[in-house]
Amino acid sequence: MITLNLNGQDHSLDITADMPLLWALRDVAGYRGTKFGCGMGLCGACTVHIDGRPARSCITPVSAVVGQAVATIDNLHHDPVGQRVQQAWLETGVAQCGYCQAGQIMSATALLKSNPAPDDQQIEAAMVGNLCRCGTYNRIKSAIHLVASKLQETQA
Amino acid sequence: MSTSLNDFALSNLSRRGFLKGVGATGALVLAASWGWQGAFADEQKFGGEGMPHGVVDDPKVYLSIQADGSVTVVCNRSEMGQGIRTSLAMVVADELEADWAQVKVTQAPGDELRFGNQDTDGSRSMRHWFEPMRRCGAAARSMLEQAAATEWQVPVAECRAQLHKVIHQPSGRELGYGVLAVAAAALPVPARESLRLKQPGEFRYIGKEAMRAIDGQDIVTGQAIYGADVQLDGMLYATIARPRVYGGTVKSFDASATLKVAGVLKVLEIASSPLPSEFQPLGGIAVIARNTWAAIQGREALEIVWEEGANASYDSIDYRRTLEAAARAPGKVVRSTGDLQQAMDAASSSLEAGYYLPHLAQSPMEPMVAVARCKDGHCEVWAPSQAPQVTRTRIAERLGIDFENVTVNVTLLGGGFGRKSKPDFIIEAAILAKAMEGQPVQVQWTREDDIHCSYFHTVSAEYLKAGLNADGMPTAWLHRTVAPSITSLFAPGMTHQGAFELGMGFTNLPYAIGAVRLENPEAVAHTRVGWYRSVSNIPHCFAVQSFIDELAHAAGKDPLQYQLALLGPDRQIDPRSLSDQWNYGESPERYPIDTARLRGVMQTAAKAAGWGRELPKGRGLGLAVHYSFVSYVAVVLEVEVKDNGSLIIHQADVAVDCGPQINPERIRSQFEGACVMGLSNAVLGEISFKEGKVQQSNFHMYQIAAMPLAPKKVTVHLVTPAGDVPLGGVGEPGVPPIAPALCNAIFAATGQRLRSLPVAYQLQGWPAKQAQS
Numbered sequence: 004m005i006t007l008n009l010n011g012q013d014h015s016l017d018i019t020a021d022m023p024l025l026w027a028l029r030d031v032a033g034y035r036g037t038k039f040g041c042g043m044g045l046c047g048a049c050t051v052h053i054d055g056r057p058a059r060s061c062i063t064p065v066s067a068v069v070g071q072a073v074a075t076i077d078n079l080h081h082d083p084v085g086q087r088v089q090q091a092w093l094e095t096g097v098a099q100c101g102y103c104q105a106g107q108i109m110s111a112t113a114l115l116k117s118n119p120a121p122d123d124q125q126i127e128a129a130m131v132g133n134l135c136r137c138g139t140y141n142r143i144k145s146a147i148h149l150v151a152s153k154l155q156e157t158q159a
Numbered sequence: 160m161s162t163s164l165n166d167f168a169l170s171n172l173s174r175r176g177f178l179k180g181v182g183a184t185g186a187l188v189l190a191a192s193w194g195w196q197g198a199f200a201d202e203q204k205f206g207g208e209g210m211p212h213g214v215v216d217d218p219k220v221y222l223s224i225q226a227d228g229s230v231t232v233v234c235n236r237s238e239m240g241q242g243i244r245t246s247l248a249m250v251v252a253d254e255l256e257a258d259w260a261q262v263k264v265t266q267a268p269g270d271e272l273r274f275g276n277q278d279t280d281g282s283r284s285m286r287h288w289f290e291p292m293r294r295c296g297a298a299a300r301s302m303l304e305q306a307a308a309t310e311w312q313v314p315v316a317e318c319r320a321q322l323h324k325v326i327h328q329p330s331g332r333e334l335g336y337g338v339l340a341v342a343a344a345a346l347p348v349p350a351r352e353s354l355r356l357k358q359p360g361e362f363r364y365i366g367k368e369a370m371r372a373i374d375g376q377d378i379v380t381g382q383a384i385y386g387a388d389v390q391l392d393g394m395l396y397a398t399i400a401r402p403r404v405y406g407g408t409v410k411s412f413d414a415s416a417t418l419k420v421a422g423v424l425k426v427l428e429i430a431s432s433p434l435p436s437e438f439q440p441l442g443g444i445a446v447i448a449r450n451t452w453a454a455i456q457g458r459e460a461l462e463i464v465w466e467e468g469a470n471a472s473y474d475s476i477d478y479r480r481t482l483e484a485a486a487r488a489p490g491k492v493v494r495s496t497g498d499l500q501q502a503m504d505a506a507s508s509s510l511e512a513g514y515y516l517p518h519l520a521q522s523p524m525e526p527m528v529a530v531a532r533c534k535d536g537h538c539e540v541w542a543p544s545q546a547p548q549v550t551r552t553r554i555a556e557r558l559g560i561d562f563e564n565v566t567v568n569v570t571l572l573g574g575g576f577g578r579k580s581k582p583d584f585i586i587e588a589a590i591l592a593k594a595m596e597g598q599p600v601q602v603q604w605t606r607e608d609d610i611h612c613s614y615f616h617t618v619s620a621e622y623l624k625a626g627l628n629a630d631g632m633p634t635a636w637l638h639r640t641v642a643p644s645i646t647s648l649f650a651p652g653m654t655h656q657g658a659f660e661l662g663m664g665f666t667n668l669p670y671a672i673g674a675v676r677l678e679n680p681e682a683v684a685h686t687r688v689g690w691y692r693s694v695s696n697i698p699h700c701f702a703v704q705s706f707i708d709e710l711a712h713a714a715g716k717d718p719l720q721y722q723l724a725l726l727g728p729d730r731q732i733d734p735r736s737l738s739d740q741w742n743y744g745e746s747p748e749r750y751p752i753d754t755a756r757l758r759g760v761m762q763t764a765a766k767a768a769g770w771g772r773e774l775p776k777g778r779g780l781g782l783a784v785h786y787s788f789v790s791y792v793a794v795v796l797e798v799e800v801k802d803n804g805s806l807i808i809h810q811a812d813v814a815v816d817c818g819p820q821i822n823p824e825r826i827r828s829q830f831e832g833a834c835v836m837g838l839s840n841a842v843l844g845e846i847s848f849k850e851g852k853v854q855q856s857n858f859h860m861y862q863i864a865a866m867p868l869a870p871k872k873v874t875v876h877l878v879t880p881a882g883d884v885p886l887g888g889v890g891e892p893g894v895p896p897i898a899p900a901l902c903n904a905i906f907a908a909t910g911q912r913l914r915s916l917p918v919a920y921q922l923q924g925w926p927a928k929q930a931q932s
Contacts, residue, residue, distance in 0.1 A: 019421055022452045030396060030450035035388045036381020038573070039451075040524050041606040045858040048524055076381030089379040093372070096824055099240030099832055101378035102385055102524040102573025127867045134858065136524045136574050137240045138835025140869035142828070 005065055009034060010078035020066035024058075025049045027065050028075060036076035036105050040134070047133030050106035051075050057113040059132075076105035085112045087150050095146040099137035107133045111147050119154045121147065205746040207287030210278070212271035212548075216291035218299040218348060220273060222251055228323060228337030230257045235267040236288065237279035237545050238374065239523075239572035239579070240832070241890050242825035245373045246285060247292050249364040249822060254296025254357060257336070258323040259364060264373045269547025269567035279545045280580050280690060281743065282788035282888025285821055289886055297354045299343070306342035307334045322363075359819075368824055374571065385573045386528040386543035391599040394530065397591050398454040398603060399429065400461050401443040401612050404851035405686045406434045406468035412444050416460035422453025426461070427594055429587060434469075435648050436687070438553055440587045441612055447591060451603050467851060473685035475517065475618070475847035475854075482620035482682060483513060485641045490680025491655055494666045494738035497674030502635035506626030509635075510713055514623075514702040515915035516898075518846040519616035520609065520853075520861060521691050525573020527584035527604035531592035537564045538592065542585040543572035550582035554589045565589075576836075577690035581614050607856045614689025615846055617642040621702035626674075631714025632724065635674045640665055642698060643684035654681035656695065662741035664699035664787060664895065667734055669752045671727030677738075686848065692836060696787045696895040701916070704783035704899030709912065718782055718903065719765050729755035743789050749885055750789050756816045756880055757784055760793035763814035763876050768795035777801065778809070779907025783896035788888025790817040791878075794834070794896040796870070798904035804922035806842060808901075811870035816878040817887035827875040830893040834873055837897020839864040842919050862919075 004015045007024075009032055016031045023042075028034040028051070037060055040048030044059040051060045052074040079085035088111050098104045107130070114121055114129040121129065126147050135143070207214040215221070215235075223231045232248040244264045252262045267274045275291070300320045307325035308315035311332060318325050324335045364370060377383040402408060414426035424447050431442025446457035503509065529542035538558055544550050547567040555562040572579055588602040604612075619642035626635030644660060646653040656679050658666075666677055691697070711721035731751040734742040742750055761784045768780060777799050784793040797810040813830045820826055843862040847854050855861035902913045905922075913921055 018450075019452075022450075026450055026452040029387070030452070033390070035390065038385070038524070039387065039526070039603070041858050042455075043606070043857050043859070046524065046606075080380055092379045093375050096369075096372065096375075096828060098372070098375060098378045099242070099828060100238075100524070100572060100574045101240070101374065101383055104378055105381045108379060123871070130866050132865070134524065134863055134865055136522060136576070136836070136839075136863060138832035138839075138864065138869065139828070140835060140864075140866040141831055141873050143866070 005069065007032070007065060007068060007073060008071065009073050010075060011072070018065060021064050024051065024060040024063045024065050024068055024073065028060060034075050034077045038102055038105055040103065046103070047110060048103045048106040050109040050133065052109060052113060055113070055116065057110050076109055079108065079112065082112065084116050087153055088112045088115065088146070091146040091149040095142050095149060097139050097142040097146050099139055103133065103135045107135065107143055111143065115147065115150055115154065120151045205744060205749070207276065207291065209744055210276035210287065212276050214287060214291040215273070215275035216294040216351065218295040218302070219344070221292070221295045222255070222299055224336050224340035224343070226337050226340060228335050229261050229263060230255065230336070231263045231265055233267050233274070234264050235274040235277050236284040237569055237572055237575065239279065239545065239575035241284070241829055242372065242822060243279070243284045245370060246822040246825055247288060248373060249370055250289055250292040251296040253362055253364040254293045255300050256320040256322055256363070259371065261323060266569050268569065269544070269551045271548045277547050278580070279575070280577065282890040282892065283744070286789070286886040286888060289821060293356055294351060294354055297356050298348050301349050301354065302343040302346045303336060303339050305346055306339045309342065310334065310339070365821055366819070366823065370822065370824065383571055385525050385571050386530070386541070387525070387601065387603060389530045389541040389570060391530065391532065394599040394601055395424065395447050395449065395595060396451045396454045396601050396603060397445050397447045398451070398458045398605065399443050399445045399587060400458050400463055401441040401608065402431065402465055403611055403853070404465070404467045405470045407431070408442060408466045408468065409444060410464040410466045412464065413462040414444070416462070417446055417457040420453055420457040420460055422449040423457035424448055425595070427591065429590055435651060437648050438549065438581050438583055438586070439557070440583045440590070445591055447595065447600065454603070455605065470685045471851040473848045473851045475849065478618065478685070479515060479620070482618065482641045483515065485680040485682065486513060486620040486622035486639045488680065490639055490641070490678040492676060493661055493679050494675060494677040499635055499637060499674045499676040502674035503626040506634055507629050508627045509624060510627065510710060511622070511624035512706055512709055512914060514621040514705060516619045516698045516701060517844070517916065518618045518686070519691055519840060519844045520613040520846050521576035521578035522609055522613070522861065522863065523572070523574025523576055523578060526606055526609045527578070528602065529585040529588035530599055530601045531588035532599040533558070533589065533592040534597050536560055537566070538589050539566040539568070540585055540589055541568045541570055542588070543570050543575070543579055544582060544585060545572065545575045545580040546582060550585050553582055553586055557586050558589060558593050576692040577694070578613060580690055606858065610846070610855050610857065610861050611853045614687045616691030616697065617644070617688050617695070619698035621698055623702060623706045625706070625710055627710070627714070631710065631716060633672050633710060636672045637676050638665070638702070639678040639680060640699060641680045641682050642695070643682045643688050645688050645690065647684035647688055654683055655679050658741045660695040662739045662743070663695040664703065664785060665695070667737045667739035667752060667786070668703065669732055669737070669754055669757065669786065670725050685851070693787060693891040693894040696785065697840065697898070700783065700785045700787070700895035701898045704785065704896060705902055705914065708781070708899070708903040708906065712906070717771070719761065719770050722761060722782065722784065723758060726754050726758055729758065743888070745789055752786055756791040757786060759878055759880070760784060760791045760814040760816050763878050764793040764795045764812045767814070767874060767876055768797065768810065768812040770795060777908055779904045779909070781900040781902065781904025781907055783900035783903060785892070785896045787892040787895055790815065790887030790889065790892040792892045792896055794900040796900045796904045798901060798908055800905060800908050800922065806868070806922065808838065808868065808870040809872070811873040812876065813873065813893065814876040814878055815893070816880050817889050817892070818880060818884045819886060820877055820879070821886070823877055826877060826889050829889050830875040831873050833893025834897055835864050835869050837894045838868055838901065840894070841898035841901045841916055842868060843917050845917050
């Protein structure tokens with residue numbers, strides 16, 4: 004048994020230590036908001052937060068996250084910045100098929116927490132590893148700027 | 160190609176209608192069991208009526224109202240990002256006079272006798288279902304008004320539905336939809352002719368901005384259910400080792416190491432199908448396990464000896480030479496207007512060029528995945544399918560059970576782009592579930608599986624030659640297209656393009672040129688060729704729009720002015736006069752090609768882009784225009800080629816005339832996305848084969864556009880056409896003009912003409928070299 008802290012709760016899971024976090028989340032713990040896209044850390048669909056940092060769960064073995072806090076899209080609406088990102092995604096109409104958007108939102112939330120007012124280049128640098136086959140990149144950028152402007156309003 | 164096939168009849172039908180036509184030759188006898196009318200009976204039907212099982216406009220099928228007033232609309236089309244679940248519900252809700260906040264959507268299972276045609280492809284969901292869904296809403300509104308009139312004992316003419324309630328106008332009395340629902344549902348559905356549809360000025364949602372996306376909240380919170388998110392008690396997880404060469408089979412295998420992997424439960428062989436394999440699984444060895452990771456690891460431990468078969472020599476470098484040689488020799492003439500030879504002989508000069516486009520894989524972000532459960536002779540599946548009815552048919556045939564005993568539930572699709580029109584991956588899940596009687600089985604494809612075993616966009620060589628007059632305008636036009644055909648999936652010996660492929664920007668060339676000859680030499684398929692968003696428009700548009708730009712520059716003329724001159728006077732062209740017997744399945748009378756609309760989108764895009772303005776060094780503007788899926792699209796891209804060969808797309812102006820706009824916000828999003836997908840195709844996309852196998856494996860080798868390649872600014876300009884024109888397609892027509900606009904812009908920026916795709920590796924190094932020379 005391996006104990007993981009997932010979305011603020013400890014879960015004891017009957018899994019091997021080499022299992023990527025993605026499959027532990029999806030198949031065993033039942034958190035299915037995190038998506039499988041490539042299995043090689045190339046597309047970002049599986050992005051989660053590990054101790055607040057964005058990470059690709061498809062190439063992160065569960066043994067590497069024991070004792071760390073894993074957060075997924077399933078619980079993001081409890082996060083104040085995450086909630087704003089989700090709201091901005093809706094207001095901007097970002098999603099098309101939506102499959103990659105859990106990962107996009109997790110990456111964007113991590114970016115905005117470390118840099119509340121990113122410029123276009125910083126957004127591109129932070130989001131370059133999150134692929135979207137529907138091509139929603141321009142709206143993702145707009146939505147991130149929208150969150151940034153609201154975060155600044157709050158601070159002002 | 161078999162001469163017994165009636166190319167017109169085949170191509171005039173839908174994808175499955177097309178199959179039925181093949182079946183009529185005996186090549187695919189199973190097709191006869193589909194149970195709908197003969198292929199030739201539908202010849203005179205167009206649009207939704209011409210599709211298998213046609214359209215249904217019965218409100219009792221498509222909508223229900225609960226006692227609390229909530230309205231549930233059934234969506235019969237698959238949602239894959241185009242927003243159809245929202246847009247069709249908007250249409251019903253508008254005619255129903257429903258409060259949008261009280262509208263929910265449920266997804267129809269595969270059942271075309273009940274729901275009409277469900278094939279979500281061809282950019283036709285809204286164009287075929289707008290009117291039927293309006294009628295559903297209007298009929299239900301009328302039934303609610305009648306129910307209120309009966310309740311009040313007043314003439315129905317005094318009762319008017321308005322925003323979720325019926326008002327008795329003389330007295331001001333009101334009854335909510337929830338209260339009226341039961342009585343209304345008991346009434347007969349009014350006749351189609353008696354319905355009072357809204358006037359456009361009365362629309363509440365149709366054509367309006369910023370409607371709440373039905374699935375938006377679920378998507379941003381991770382609660383939306385895609386194929387892999389279906390969770391059933393006791394579900395098992397499977398991966399499959401498939402033959403990498405098309406037609407390969409398992410010679411022998413050893414699963415002993417696999418069975419030692421923790422969590423692996425069972426190893427099963429899936430039989431391969433004889434070629435051509437249509438929608439059948441490729442076969443191979445399946446590993447069934449307690450979780451996906453165990454199934455992946457178990458598959459890696461398999462020892463398999465493959466019999467590669469006849470396609471093991473497929474080599475993309477050799478095949479390109481074969482295609483290009485075929486394009487330089489005469490082939491089957493598919494359109495001949497005027498006397499080409501005479502016009503070529505009389506021309507003052509001529510220009511010729513060849514273009515090449517490689518295979519592509521759709522690679523939606525959600526790899527293929529399906530869940531199935533078989534019990535007591537029934538099979539139920541859950542899958543991200545663009546084609547639930549044919550999925551149901553093929554599962555019934557493969558498992559040897561009745562069609563009625565197969566249920567196909569459609570989940571959200573994490574992208575489709577044509578790949579999920581083919582149910583091979585869903586049939587796999589059904590086969591394994593049958594073997595594991597009673598236990599649900601999920602088949603998960605990895606990204607490598609997706610890239611190795613797609614139904615690939617065709618590979619194509621295009622050859623063009625123009626005879627030019629003293630002004631540099633073409634008086635003679637020869638174009639050959641050579642590409643393995645999608646028809647090769649369905650019958651042996653299919654070496655020519657079908658009319659539905661030729662009708663995608665080839666035979667329906669609309670320009671005013673005196674002599675035109677279009678040829679389609681033979682090409683043999685060595686892999687599964689399938690529909691890919693916008694299909695054969697990709698090579699045809701790339702070749703034609705690149706070549707016109709070349710002609711303009713050769714003539715020393717501005718490409719926009721040259722394009723406008725080439726288009727000639729405004730006119731409506733009957734597609735049949737261009738040898739296009741297909742016309743996207745639409746009536747040639749209702750859907751002529753309107754050159755004024757082509758002109759309109761070109762002028763709109765050019766004006767918005769500031770066509771003709773001075774640009775910094777290394778930047779250029781490129782224009783392309785194209786008619787596809789009965790819509791008109793023009794694109795101007797502003798491109799910068801850096802000294803290191805990297806590209807920056809500074810601006811994209813996309814002008815779209817798709818007829819009346821139902822959900823403009825989703826239309827813009829589709830064209831924004833198509834622009835990015837078009838850039839993926841043009842800059843990065845290439846699937847190549849060696850020894851019969853795809854050389855790329857994952858997104859590091861088969862690259863798709865990431866955020867930095869997207870235009871820094873993209874604007875979609877929706878052009879509202881004059882007069883009463885019908886709806887056009889939206890999902891696909893944004894893709895074809897992107898690649899030629901890009902290459903035309905690169906030429907404007909650098910003076911270098913790129914005639915083959917993808918362009919990324921061709922750019923590396925050469926701008927710097929050019930500067931030195």
